[in-house]
Amino acid sequence: MSNNIELRNTANTELTYAKSIINLILDSGFIDNENTLNTLAVALLSVIRAHESLIKINLGK
Known part of the structure; x- marks a missing residue:
């Protein structure tokens, strides 16, 4: 859960x-x-890195 928040913040x-x-x-x-x-x-x-973070969230990493 904490990792997803971090990934979302990175994407933002x-x-x-x-x-x-x-x-x-x-x-x-x-x-x-x-x-x-x-x-x-x-x-x-930057957009690509944001997209990669969102993919990780969707994959549950």
């Missing part, structure tokens, strides 16, 4: 990071450069 944190990164890019107005693509890649990795 990663999704918060991703949302913040995406909002920062959208607010800046700079979308057509390599730095933006790298930053979006970091956001995507």
